Amino acid sequence: MIKAALAIAAMGVLAGETAPLAERIVAGDAIIPVTLNGQPGHLRVDPGAPGVPLVSADYAGRAGLKGGMFSLGYGVGPIRAMQSTAVAKLDVGQGVFKRRIGWGKLDYAPIADGTIGPADLPEPVVRFVLRAAAAGERTVALPMIDGGGMFGGFFGLYAQIMVGGQPMRVRFDPYHPRTLATAGAALRLAAAQEGRLSGESVPTEIVFGIQRPVRTMNFARPLELGPLSIATLGVRTNDGGNATGIAEGPPEKADPDEVVVVARGKERDPNHDRLSLGADQLERCSQIVFDKPAKQIRLTCR
Missing domain, CATH: 2.40.70.10 (Acid Proteases)
Structure with a gap:
């Protein structure tokens, strides 16, 4: 099975300055360090993930998340995986920003502390590198x-x-x-x-x-x-x-x-x-x- 992870490349940064990254490169095992309400953890970057970061109930508890009135139900056939949600402070390596976070009894994927998709990453371009380039490829x-x-x-x-x-x-x-x-x-x-x-x-x-x-x-x-x-x-x-x-x-x-x-x-x-x-x-x-x-x-x- 293809796996993927994170390496970061900055673009357009002048000498002595810092600037947000324009592109995030994902390669390897795709697990990145994050903080959630200041609590360290790791999320896997998944190109097919929902548009809300989904974390384990354990990580949500460590981050002090409290479910509010707004919940999400992801349907898998007739089965619904219900997720409590809360707006929290997330940092994926580009500084803190606010995101709605979901968690529930069922983990989206049993790896790291949860999953995040390209929609929730701050970079405008997210490049998943699945393997080395080969001759004869087309885009x-x-x-x-x-x-x-x-x-x-x-x-x-x-x-x-x-x-x-x-x-x-x-x-x-x-x-x-x-x-x-x-x-x-x-x-x-x-x-x-x-x-x-x-x-x-x-x-x-x-x-x-x-x-x-x-x-x-x-x-x-x-x-x-x-x-x-x-x-x-x-x-x-x-x-x-x-x-x-x-x-x-x-x-x-x-x-x-x-x-x-x-x-x-x-x-x-x-x-x-x-x-x-x-x-x-x-x-x-x-x-x-x-x-x-x-x-x-x-x-x-x-």
């Missing part, structure tokens, strides 16, 4: 959007692609081994790429330690995402829709007319469709760059 620039809706910023930053004439959100998840699509996203991808399901459901960890049933879908026509060509992925068959409308069997025998999308548009919101690129795809990539001023995510892969 694709994708629009960068949030989770949508009034509270979309709380759900992190996504790339946007078009599938079946409608936009679809794509998150980058190098800490999980497999590329996954929610059921609604899988229905659209199956129709567009002649996808067919195969094999049995396998319990698969998504986030917060929560497992959901996942089946394999193979495409007769791979999904082209810049330099990546995705021929197979996992389908969260009951999350964000229902995948029973996807035909069964090997893609080489697929008849496009058999790939029937049975869900009606009024019964679900396509804005909830998600595709998460896991380590099986991202191991082919050397960099993911979140350029917040340009509202772009740039992916460099072979």
Whole structure:
């Protein structure tokens, strides 16, 4: 599995002066030293993390956080991981600033003292270096959007692609081994790429330690995402829709007319469709760059 950590490079600093860093470089194990209300700790920088830093209950207690009236519920299929929140003083190496922090009974990831995503880092550009650059790589620039809706910023930053004439959100998840699509996203991808399901459901960890049933879908026509060509992925068959409308069997025998999308548009919101690129795809990539001023995510892969 790809891992990632933090090295910092300053840009545009004159001799004898200090200035905020314009870019944060994340490489290695991605764990950075922080303080929360003055209490030292460590957070892992995760490109797929929500837009609120999520810390362990233990670290929240050490930092003296007290939950207020505003809480967050992150849905993983039918399961909600509830998070108490409070505004606290956070320092990730660029000085203290205020951020809403979440914590709960379930940890987003059981590593360090919590997780932080690029949306909550102060640098305008966050560059994840996943491995050394290789010959023949290409870079694709994708629009960068949030989770949508009034509270979309709380759900992190996504790339946007078009599938079946409608936009679809794509998150980058190098800490999980497999590329996954929610059921609604899988229905659209199956129709567009002649996808067919195969094999049995396998319990698969998504986030917060929560497992959901996942089946394999193979495409007769791979999904082209810049330099990546995705021929197979996992389908969260009951999350964000229902995948029973996807035909069964090997893609080489697929008849496009058999790939029937049975869900009606009024019964679900396509804005909830998600595709998460896991380590099986991202191991082919050397960099993911979140350029917040340009509202772009740039992916460099072979």
